[in-house]
Amino acid sequence: MRLLQEKIKNDGQVLSDQILKVDSFLNHQIDPALMLEIGKEFAKRFANEGITKIVTIESSGIAPAVMTGLQLNVPVVFARKRKSLTLTEGLITASVHSFTKQETNEISIAQKFLNAEDKVLIIDDFLANGQAALGLIDIVNQSGAELAGVGIVIEKSFQDGAKMLSDQGIRVESLARVASLANGEVTFKSEKVEELV
Numbered sequence: 001m002r003l004l005q006e007k008i009k010n011d012g013q014v015l016s017d018q019i020l021k022v023d024s025f026l027n028h029q030i031d032p033a034l035m036l037e038i039g040k041e042f043a044k045r046f047a048n049e050g051i052t053k054i055v056t057i058e059s060s061g062i063a064p065a066v067m068t069g070l071q072l073n074v075p076v077v078f079a080r081k082r083k084s085l086t087l088t089e090g091l092i093t094a095s096v097h098s099f100t101k102q103e104t105n106e107i108s109i110a111q112k113f114l115n116a117e118d119k120v121l122i123i124d125d126f127l128a129n130g131q132a133a134l135g136l137i138d139i140v141n142q143s144g145a146e147l148a149g150v151g152i153v154i155e156k157s158f159q160d161g162a163k164m165l166s167d168q169g170i171r172v173e174s175l176a177r178v179a180s181l182a183n184g185e186v187t188f189k190s191e192k193v194e195e196l197v
């Protein structure tokens with residue numbers, strides 16, 4: 001998605017050869033117009049899948065997920081990273097290990113919002129090692145719902161997540177695929193699909 005690649009080039013900060021900071025439009029301040037375009041793009045890519053629900057994880061997945069839900073006209077459920085006082089019964093949980101934070105968190109979704117009739121699209125901001133996506137997939141599987149695929153705003157293709165999910169037969173649609181962050185520069189994986197968008 002060219003608009004997103006331009007935004008990353010112009011406003012993203014390469015913190016190291018592993019970490020890209022995009023807090024001016026995705027992870028802290030949010031660019032609503034860009035989020036709308038992202039939602040349209042995910043909706044287009046999964047238009048024929050019969051999606052009934054979007055599942056994401058708080059907090060940075062919520063903005064792109066809501067815009068996608070708006071376009072597909074389906075509800076959006078976000079997994080919580082912390083136990084909520086009001087969210088106590090009927091939880092589906094999974095463990096997610098964060099390599100960046102070096103900690104394992106339990107994430108959860110209320111059972112009543114996902115069931116065996118659902119066809120789910122998972123949306124998240126970044127795909128690095130794939131642990132967050134695996135946790136969400138675990139929750140979708142436990143609920144009995146069907147997984148249509150995973151939509152990622154920024155995939156860091158030099159890390160293991162994308163390949164690991166594809167090897168499991170999971171459809172992964174990433175709107176920007178970063179091949180390298182070496183030398184303080186963002187290099188995208190060039191692809192026909194992205195060039196056409």
Ligand code: 5GP
Pocket residue numbers: 018019020021022027060097098099100124125126127128129130131132133156161
């Ligand atoms: P994974 O579980 O795929 O290793 O990492 C996914 C999560 O880690 C993302 O949802 C995101 O919150 C965070 N993350 C991983 N890499 C980056 C990065 O380069 N930049 C930012 N801002 N977040 C990242």
